[in-house]
Amino acid sequence: MITFYDFPSTKPGQAWNPNTWKTRYSLNYKQIPYKTEWVEYPDVAGLCKKIGIPPTSKNADGSDLYTLPAIYDSSTGTGIADSLLIAEYLEKTYPDTPKLFPHGTAVLQSSFNDAFMSKLEALWQFVLPVTATRLNPSSEEYFTRTRTAVFGKPLKDVFPKGEEHVAEWKKLKDGFVAIDGWYQKSGGSTFIMGETPVFADFIIGGFVFFAKAIFGEDSEEWKDMVLWNGGRWDKIVISLEKYAQVV
Amino acid sequence: MITFYDFPSTKPGQAWNPNTWKTRYSLNYKQIPYKTEWVEYPDVAGLCKKIGIPPTSKNADGSDLYTLPAIYDSSTGTGIADSLLIAEYLEKTYPDTPKLFPHGTAVLQSSFNDAFMSKLEALWQFVLPVTATRLNPSSEEYFTRTRTAVFGKPLKDVFPKGEEHVAEWKKLKDGFVAIDGWYQKSGGSTFIMGETPVFADFIIGGFVFFAKAIFGEDSEEWKDMVLWNGGRWDKIVISLEKYAQVV
Numbered sequence: 451m452i453t454f455y456d457f458p459s460t461k462p463g464q465a466w467n468p469n470t471w472k473t474r475y476s477l478n479y480k481q482i483p484y485k486t487e488w489v490e491y492p493d494v495a496g497l498c499k500k501i502g503i504p505p506t507s508k509n510a511d512g513s514d515l516y517t518l519p520a521i522y523d524s525s526t527g528t529g530i531a532d533s534l535l536i537a538e539y540l541e542k543t544y545p546d547t548p549k550l551f552p553h554g555t556a557v558l559q560s561s562f563n564d565a566f567m568s569k570l571e572a573l574w575q576f577v578l579p580v581t582a583t584r585l586n587p588s589s590e591e592y593f594t595r596t597r598t599a600v601f602g603k604p605l606k607d608v609f610p611k612g613e614e615h616v617a618e619w620k621k622l623k624d625g626f627v628a629i630d631g632w633y634q635k636s637g638g639s640t641f642i643m644g645e646t647p648v649f650a651d652f653i654i655g656g657f658v659f660f661a662k663a664i665f666g667e668d669s670e671e672w673k674d675m676v677l678w679n680g681g682r683w684d685k686i687v688i689s690l691e692k693y694a695q696v697v
Numbered sequence: 698m699i700t701f702y703d704f705p706s707t708k709p710g711q712a713w714n715p716n717t718w719k720t721r722y723s724l725n726y727k728q729i730p731y732k733t734e735w736v737e738y739p740d741v742a743g744l745c746k747k748i749g750i751p752p753t754s755k756n757a758d759g760s761d762l763y764t765l766p767a768i769y770d771s772s773t774g775t776g777i778a779d780s781l782l783i784a785e786y787l788e789k790t791y792p793d794t795p796k797l798f799p800h801g802t803a804v805l806q807s808s809f810n811d812a813f814m815s816k817l818e819a820l821w822q823f824v825l826p827v828t829a830t831r832l833n834p835s836s837e838e839y840f841t842r843t844r845t846a847v848f849g850k851p852l853k854d855v856f857p858k859g860e861e862h863v864a865e866w867k868k869l870k871d872g873f874v875a876i877d878g879w880y881q882k883s884g885g886s887t888f889i890m891g892e893t894p895v896f897a898d899f900i901i902g903g904f905v906f907f908a909k910a911i912f913g914e915d916s917e918e919w920k921d922m923v924l925w926n927g928g929r930w931d932k933i934v935i936s937l938e939k940y941a942q943v944v
Contacts, residue, residue, distance in 0.1 A: 538882065553800040554891040556882035558809055564879070565812035632811070635785065635803035644801040 452477065453486035456522045459584045465696050466584065471532045471656030472533035473519035478546035478693040479647065480540055484521070486697060491585075491592040494518055503529035510599075511517065532618070533656075534563065537649050542574045550649040562642075562650045565632075569625030570657065572618050575601075576671065579609040580664050611623040619671075623678060629654075630679040640682075640689050647690065698730060702744065702767045705735035706831045713831065713910045718836050718903035719780035720766035721897070725940040726894065727787055727794035731768070733944060738832075738839040741765055750776035755804065755898065757846075781810065797896040809889075809897045812879075816872030817904065818885075819865050822848075826856040827911050866918075870925060876901075877926040885931075887936050898905045902937040902942050 454477060456470040465474065465486075474661050489497055498505070498516040505514035518533035523543070530539050537550045542646040550560055582594050582605055598605045610618045633642075641647045642654075658675075662684070676684045701724060703717040712718060712733075724731050736744055744754070745763040752761035767778035770790070777786050784797045797807055829841050829852055845852045857865045880889075887900075888894045905922075909931070912918040923931045 492884050499905035551882075553802070554886070555800070555802060555805060556709045556884075557879045557889045558802060558805040558897065560879035561812040561876075562808040564804055564875070565808040565815070568812070568815060628811070629808075632804045635798075635807050637803075639801070642801075650805065688706075 451523050452482060453522045453524070454484045454485050454486050455489050455494075455497065455518050455522075455563055457518055457589065458488035458586060460586055461584075463696055464663070466581070466660060467518070467519075468656040468660035469533050470519040471659055472652045473521065474535050474650035474696070475647075475655060475690060475693045476533070476537050476540060476550055476649065476675050479550070479652070481542060482540060482544055482547060489518060491589040493588075494520075498529070498531065501529045503531050506532045506535075506647075533653075534560065538650075541632065541680070548586050548646070550652075552565070552643070552648060555643070555648065559648065559650045563653055566629060566653055566657075567648075570622070570630050572621040572625060573657075573661070575610055575618060576622070577661060579605050580605075583603075584664065623674075626675075626678050626683065630682060633679075633682065639649075640685055650691075651686060654683070655686050658687050659694075662687060698732070698771050699724065700769045700771070701733050701771075702736050702741075702765050702926070704738065704765055704836065705833060707833055708831075710943050713897050713907060714765065714905070715903040715907035716764075716780050717766040718906055719899045720768065720783050721943070722894075722899035722902060722937060722940045723780070723784050723787060723797055723896065725942055726797070726899070729787060729791055729794060731944070736765060740835075741767075745776070745778065748776045750778050753779045753782075766907070767926045780900075781807065781896075784899075795893070797899075799895060801891070802895065805823065806895065806897045810900055812894040812898075812902075813876060813900055816875050819868035819872060820904075820908070822855050822857055822865060823869070824908060824911050826852050829853075857864070866921075870921075873922075873925050873930065877929060880926075880929065887932055894940070898933060899935065899940075901930070901931060902933050905934050906937075906941075909934060 454473060456465055456474070457467045459466050459597045465471065472674065491697070494531055495514075495516040497503075498520060501522050503516070503522070506517045509515045517531055519533050519536060520529065522541075526543060528543075530536055537554070541548070541550050578597050582590055585593055594605045601608050602639045621665045639645060642650045647655075661675060662672055701720060703712055703721070704714045706713050712721065742763040743762075745751075745767060748769050750767045750769065754762045756762045764778055766780050766783060768774065768783055769776045771815070773790060775784055775786065775790075785803070787794070788797050825844050829837055829844070832840055841852045848855050886892060889897045889933045908922060909919055
């Protein structure tokens with residue numbers, strides 16, 4: 451049995467984190483049994499050290515950084531973090547399940563992840579200040595403190611206002627227009643390789659779900675995003691709903 | 698019969714341009730008959746206008762920019778420029794030839810192109826000043842003038858010296874290390890999707906061939922590059938030699 455570690459929100463059972471969504475989509479798509487355990491931000495490092503899940507990168511001070519998503523697979527005794535590494539582990543360990551990287555596309559999908567993330571640089575300032583307000587107190591304190599350090603100003607002052615809002619929102623939209631440009635080669639399919647999704651679709655789905663959940667469907671931001679590129683982005687989230695069960 | 702338009706160098710029959718190489722590899726891989734016509738830089742716009750090949754982007758002053766590679770396919774009366782658009786045209790028009798975008802990977806390969814090019818930003822300053830010296834007089838004048846405008850200083854002063862050389866060369870190497878990171882998912886195959894090449898391999902092959910041809914095999918630059926990432930980059934060029942005939 452696999453235990454899948456995810457971040458809770460103030461609304462029980464409401465998953466939101468874009469990176470953990472990639473793993474939930476992967477597990478559900480592969481129909482691999484698992485159960486979710488909810489972990490507050492300050493508890494992630496201790497949990498990972500206890501179970502033997504390796505850090506995924508370094509903090510600015512050089513210390514180990516432990517992140518979610520992470521899984522522990524009791525059938526193999528393996529603990530692993532990082533959505534891409536988890537996806538590769540699942541693909542290798544459960545070879546008879548639907549493929550996340552079919553036809554030798556693991557390298558192309560890794561490059562897609564880099565290219566996609568480079569187009570989202572304007573997103574964080576809009577979405578992280580709102581994210582903080584959706585977390586339980588211990589996570590909220592941790593999240594606000596660490597993101598304030600990253601931005602170099604109080605997280606609540608990061609959300610752009612006035613003309614800056616207009617300019618930065620335009621940058622984000624331009625990023626999605628560039629991604630849409632890649633899709634002009636797709637012949638009109640919803641998913642990146644055609645009729646069935648692959649891991650790259652779960653990357654996009656995770657981020658668009660995140661924006662939709664954090665902004666809220668009645669927000670000005672989401673009501674604008676949903677119209678971008680002929681509605682492509684929400685269509686991906688809707689098409690992935692069958693793999694979106696929170697269990 | 699397809700006519701393929703490429704840039705000459707001072708050495709007859711020596712192709713060098715990374716973007717036209719992508720088209721040569723594509724044509725040879727698909728075994729589509731064609732002949733090369735060599736076009737000097739100042740003659741590209743006039744040729745394209747005459748044949749009806751559309752511009753690929755805009756100059757800084759808003760006027761149309763015509764570029765190579767371009768092809769004219771007399772069997773369909775189609776003229777087209779841009780290596781990716783040409784590849785898509787060939788794939789669609791000659792469906793019974795080996796695939797450049799197999800298994801619905803056109804979108805992933807488009808994103809790969811963006812991701813790959815973003816890692817090469819430090820390359821131009823090293824390679825373009827040398828490139829100018831390999832061109833015939835009319836192309837050399839055009840190339841030096843237009844690239845001087847882009848860099849904002851004489852092209853001959855662009856090549857980094859001393860500590861700047863060390864720092865910028867390191868940036869280029871770091872870019873290739875990042876690309877190599879994507880390949881860590883490949884299970885050791887030379888080509889990006891496995892045993893047979895796809896268009897993305899022709900992108901890499903075109904740029905590495907370019908660096909090898911312009912620097913020269915005895916240069917310090919190439920002798921360093923050839924060692925990067927376990928020799929991955931030259932191995933791609935060597936593995937593509939069977940698709941490298943200049944005809």
